[in-house]
Amino acid sequence: MPPFDVPEGDPFGPHNLPYGVFSHPGSPERRVGVRLGDHVLDAGAAAHALGSPYASLLAHENLNPLLAAGRTAWSDVRRALTAWVTVPSHRATLEPLFHPLSSVTLHLPFEVADYVDFYASENHARNVGRIFRPDAADSLTPNWKHLPIGYHGRSGTVVVSGTDVVRPCGQRKAPTDAAPVFGPSVRLDIEAEVGFVVGVPSGLGRPVALADWREHVFGLCLLNDWSARDIQAWEYVPLGPFLGKSFATSVSAWITPLDALEDARVAPPERTHPLLPYLDDSDEEPSGYDLRISVAVNGHVISEPPFSTMYWTAAQQLAHLTVNGASLRTGDLYGSGTVSGPAERQRGSLLELTWNGRDPLELPDGKRTFLEDGDVVTLSAWAPGPNGTRVGLGDVTGQVVAG
Structure with a gap:
């Protein structure tokens, strides 16, 4: 043809x-x-x-x-x-x-400058809170409804779809262990995310307002922010993710321009807490997106997270990223954080899908709590387009290989 x-x-x-x-x-x-x-x-x-x-x-x-x-x-x-x-x-x-x-x-379609990962799904944040803080009065941390939580990642390990993911090594310590041990991660996970690609830079000391985010962000792509849960659990107090997150972040080979997604724009979920002026989007054009994501392991779909449920938008994330005067550079990449919906089969990580390993997934090739060597993970997605069409996002695929 x-x-x-x-x-x-x-x-x-x-x-x-x-x-x-x-x-x-x-x-x-x-x-x-x-x-x-x-x-x-x-x-x-x-x-x-x-x-x-x-x-x-x-x-x-x-x-x-x-x-x-x-x-x-x-x-x-x-x-x-x-x-x-x-x-x-x-x-x-x-x-x-x-x-x-x-x-x-x-x-890899662009040279990555800086990389930031956020934590913008309320469903995901509440699930994680319930898993690790089951006795807390509120599964969300006190700051969660007031600002988009994020951390700075490692741009040098952002890789294009199809690149093998080598199982990372590091320190880990289970709660019952007397001392930490060193070795390959035994709780390797995925995080189904959407990445936003910055085009136009901003000056040092010049925050980007909500209304200006589309002047800086060129487009988006699917993103899998692989996570070694056992390494992360031992290292992240008090400073946050480090070796458990920095070994690989996979992105699609295709960047979809924002102009192709006009028909997919939606309002974010209703806000439950008053927002400070720099994050208040009540009078702004909708900056949420109706993206339908699928997560497959070895060709078997295990989850379908809806991006439209994300509490914090890409515009708010960019406003918060720069409100302290941090500058943008061409090629900056920021991830939405794990996308999870309210239903069990809408969760964007194995941590949630298996409830921290308690409830293994039944796959055609055996049970899974976390990823095994040889497993192939594929993220795919589409969005509503003009006149009833669908806009496809490029797949993100990675195979886990032994270190």
């Missing part, structure tokens, strides 16, 4: 057009590509062939120059790409510049 003839209902039709970076087998050259169905268009070559003024933004080995160009350029390039793949007169020129996805290698 010619690349232009995308089947009706394909979630990667011309209404989507996510960006990625690819190379051909045997070639070190990386190219910016745009996905259409099961093909990738060499965006830089297409822009050059059609005499586009945006060729200089697309003829690079990653998306960072386009990310830094700003919202006007983002919208202009998207309109141009839409015309290129839908106007029949361009077919003869562009058809040789399409490549089957099966014939290319996909790479």
